[in-house]
Amino acid sequence: MRLGEIAGTDSSAVVTGFALDHRKVAPGNIFGAFRGGHFNGEDFIADAVRLGAVAVIARPEATVEGAVHIAADEPRRRFARLAAKFYAPYPETVVAVTGTNGKTSTVEMTRQLWRMAGHRSASIGTLGVTTADDQVSTGLTTPDIVTFLSNVAGLERMGISHVAYEASSHGLDQYRAEGVPLKAVAFTNFSRDHLDYHGTMDSYFAAKMRLVDEVAADDAAAVVWTDDPRSDEVIGHVRKRGLRLMTVGEKGDDIRLVRRTSTPLGQQLDLAHDGKEYRLTLPLIGAYQAANVLVSAGLVLATGGTWATTLSGMARVAPVRGRLERAVISRAGAPVYVDYAHTPDAIEAAIAALRPHVEGRLITVVGAGGDRDVGKRPEMGRVASELSDLVIVTDDNPRSEDPAAIRAAVMSGAPGAREVGGRREAIAAAIAEARAGDIVLLAGKGHEQGQIIGDRVLPFDDVTVARECAA
Ligand SMILES: CC(=O)N[C@H]1[C@@H](OP(=O)(O)OP(=O)(O)OC[C@H]2O[C@@H](n3ccc(=O)[nH]c3=O)[C@H](O)[C@@H]2O)O[C@H](CO)[C@@H](O)[C@@H]1O[C@H](C)C(=O)N[C@@H](C)C(=O)N[C@H](CCC(=O)O)C(=O)O
Numbered sequence: 001m002r003l004g005e006i007a008g009t010d011s012s013a014v015v016t017g018f019a020l021d022h023r024k025v026a027p028g029n030i031f032g033a034f035r036g037g038h039f040n041g042e043d044f045i046a047d048a049v050r051l052g053a054v055a056v057i058a059r060p061e062a063t064v065e066g067a068v069h070i071a072a073d074e075p076r077r078r079f080a081r082l083a084a085k086f087y088a089p090y091p092e093t094v095v096a097v098t099g100t101n102g103k104t105s106t107v108e109m110t111r112q113l114w115r116m117a118g119h120r121s122a123s124i125g126t127l128g129v130t131t132a133d134d135q136v137s138t139g140l141t142t143p144d145i146v147t148f149l150s151n152v153a154g155l156e157r158m159g160i161s162h163v164a165y166e167a168s169s170h171g172l173d174q175y176r177a178e179g180v181p182l183k184a185v186a187f188t189n190f191s192r193d194h195l196d197y198h199g200t201m202d203s204y205f206a207a208k209m210r211l212v213d214e215v216a217a218d219d220a221a222a223v224v225w226t227d228d229p230r231s232d233e234v235i236g237h238v239r240k241r242g243l244r245l246m247t248v249g250e251k252g253d254d255i256r257l258v259r260r261t262s263t264p265l266g267q268q269l270d271l272a273h274d275g276k277e278y279r280l281t282l283p284l285i286g287a288y289q290a291a292n293v294l295v296s297a298g299l300v301l302a303t304g305g306t307w308a309t310t311l312s313g314m315a316r317v318a319p320v321r322g323r324l325e326r327a328v329i330s331r332a333g334a335p336v337y338v339d340y341a342h343t344p345d346a347i348e349a350a351i352a353a354l355r356p357h358v359e360g361r362l363i364t365v366v367g368a369g370g371d372r373d374v375g376k377r378p379e380m381g382r383v384a385s386e387l388s389d390l391v392i393v394t395d396d397n398p399r400s401e402d403p404a405a406i407r408a409a410v411m412s413g414a415p416g417a418r419e420v421g422g423r424r425e426a427i428a429a430a431i432a433e434a435r436a437g438d439i440v441l442l443a444g445k446g447h448e449q450g451q452i453i454g455d456r457v458l459p460f461d462d463v464t465v466a467r468e469c470a471a
């Protein structure tokens, strides 16, 4: 592609790609100079040009010499739009999911439902890029816009027609999860997280609403979970933008959850759709997993799926890695569950899912991540201790922080909790404590494969460690 076609200039220079880190600039690239949390990309413009950048997308006041200056008040947004033209084409049907919790689960179950309906489908998010044959981890939910667009385009070249991706609030705020025409968007729920980055709940919510306000295509559908305190506000955004609204939940019009009954292996859902009632046996426990599967079903219906196929697909949906995953049953007979709950609301949801299955005590192991929202720590401790019979506070990716200080913050909300530094020791203590009839919940790490301490990532998998401790 020529620069003129991409940027609307008269340049005939050939564009070979896009780069947002000057160290990755190759001759013919367009460089995006962004001001970030640690660096000002504008400081690297001269280096990028020396390395062969033909154009630089930067604020009007930035200095660009020796290459075309594509001036934009919001360079990240312009970069996303122009890069999206370059990396096209994309799969025919792409949808995006936002919300505090449930994004990964929803995109993954949407992928499964499409697949069961006969489509070649993929999901992109915290678990990486998942297709029917493969799962490739990317490290972050949305690594960066260039990786994102190349991944989606790569899926199209593999013959994938349906993609569901996770739009995190960081990704939306930094314009790194967009550019691909969207057939539908979805909202799962909203609660406290990431206030270290967004500052206030309202600006966190506003970041998420970019998906509805700007990122969705004009003719997209918006699937909204109705049973969240912010759902009506989301619906307001959908109406204002003029998207096709579909509502799902106890107050939903398109899929209404009439009744939910826990069973030993899952739950029975009575659903109303199009004036009729249906009974679904879902092979997953917990209200939160029912909510996510119903939002997934909404996305499938929004993109042309039929009710009959979607309903039968839901009955066969497979568990999502690290979301209420049963790791092992201890020698005493207590099941040990691993769940990615790392917000107060998620801990509440995970415990609520397990509670109906607990005959004795619920023992929760919990910690909070370093270099992340500090205020959520005592809240996580409080929810865990109010809803569990025993809480063990431990470490979860301390990153650059002092693990003892993070534990102290969690402990401050959890009177009576036991503190065990070292996640393996904490898991061992919980399993040793558990008797028949008890359930152990290991919260916070889910599918993660490492414990991040300082700059190092030490191999760590809650499921494996639980099995070792139970052996
Ligand atoms: C706080 C945050 O989100 N930061 C992300 C952001 O970095 P940034 O723009 O602030 O980068 P910066 O390091 O200040 O650099 C500014 C610019 O200078 C450029 N640069 C920098 C140095 C240099 O030598 N040359 C150069 O060109 C950089 O490429 C960048 O464009 O953009 C980068 C790529 O576009 C991301 O990798 C990076 O994620 C960091 C590593 C991170 O940990 N992010 C987490 C919090 C995150 O985003 N998580 C969410 C999931 C959350 C959830 O689901 O709950 C996610 O979507 O993964």
Ligand SMILES: Nc1ncnc2c1ncn2[C@@H]1O[C@H](COP(=O)(O)OP(=O)(O)OP(=O)(O)O)[C@@H](O)[C@H]1O
Pocket (backbone or CB within 6 Å): 099, 100, 101, 102, 103, 104, 105, 106, 126, 141, 166, 168, 188, 189, 288, 289, 291, 292, 322, 323, 324, 339, 340, 341, 342, 345, 346, 347, 349, 350, 446
């Ligand atoms: N619909 C929901 N309502 C409340 N809690 C939920 C819901 N879905 C998931 N959770 C909780 O959040 C955890 C993470 O779920 P999931 O990975 O699907 O969310 P996510 O939004 O992708 O998270 P992240 O922001 O870290 O990427 C689950 O393990 C569960 O504890």
Ligand SMILES: N[C@H](CCC[C@H](N)C(=O)O)C(=O)O
Pocket (backbone or CB within 6 Å): 342, 368, 369, 370, 372, 396, 397, 444, 445, 448
């Ligand atoms: N996407 C989330 C994941 C948190 C997982 C938890 N194990 C932690 O490290 O806090 C984040 O980056 O905040």
Ligand SMILES: [Mg+2]
Pocket (backbone or CB within 6 Å): 103, 104, 125, 126, 127, 141, 166
């Ligand atoms: Mg996720």
